[in-house]
Amino acid sequence: MLSKGRMVILACFAGLGAMFLFFILYANSFQGDLEKVTIQVDSVKVLDENKLNKRAHLDVRFNLQNPTPITLTVSTINYELFANGNRLGEGHLSTEDIPEAGRPILFANNNATLPNTFDLVNSENIANEYSAIMNNQPVKYEVKGQVTIQSFLTAVTKDFDITLG
Numbered sequence: 654m655l656s657k658g659r660m661v662i663l664a665c666f667a668g669l670g671a672m673f674l675f676f677i678l679y680a681n682s683f684q685g686d687l688e689k690v691t692i693q694v695d696s697v698k699v700l701d702e703n704k705l706n707k708r709a710h711l712d713v714r715f716n717l718q719n720p721t722p723i724t725l726t727v728s729t730i731n732y733e734l735f736a737n738g739n740r741l742g743e744g745h746l747s748t749e750d751i752p753e754a755g756r757p758i759l760f761a762n763n764n765a766t767l768p769n770t771f772d773l774v775n776s777e778n779i780a781n782e783y784s785a786i787m788n789n790q791p792v793k794y795e796v797k798g799q800v801t802i803q804s805f806l807t808a809v810t811k812d813f814d815i816t817l818g
């Protein structure tokens with residue numbers, strides 16, 4: 654037979670376990686809403702060019718649309734940038750080292766534009782694309798990557814593949 658003290662301790666642990674299980678199930682219930690967020694690329698523009706080092710900086714603007722009733726944040730966007738089918742390199746936007754309250758906010762039923770600077774290095778493989786970009790010629794961009802979207806309880810990483818131009 655169990656003493657009253659042991660029954661109280663067992664009841665406390667059972668209550669904590671039930672509360673922990675409820676918290677996990679409640680947090681995961683928001684993942685469906687996070688999947689509804691869409692990402693687009695608004696523009697890719699030249700910021701500056703360093704002709705001596707054969708480098709340039711491009712301004713890549715991501716537009717995220719939040720159709721949910723929950724305010725969300727973006728912690729990372731990792732992507733590869735292509736021009737006319739040729740890979741230019743990888744880009745990375747991260748706010749992971751910023752406390753959640755200071756990260757870019759996706760307000761409920763609203764849009765947010767996030768700028769990112771992409772370092773473009775001219776090489777033999779992309780010489781034609783580099784020239785077209787620097788001379789403002791028509792270029793078809795493709796952006797492939799992943800975005801991590803967070804709510805106050807959970808996070809979702811979504812893949813994207815966007816064509817621009």
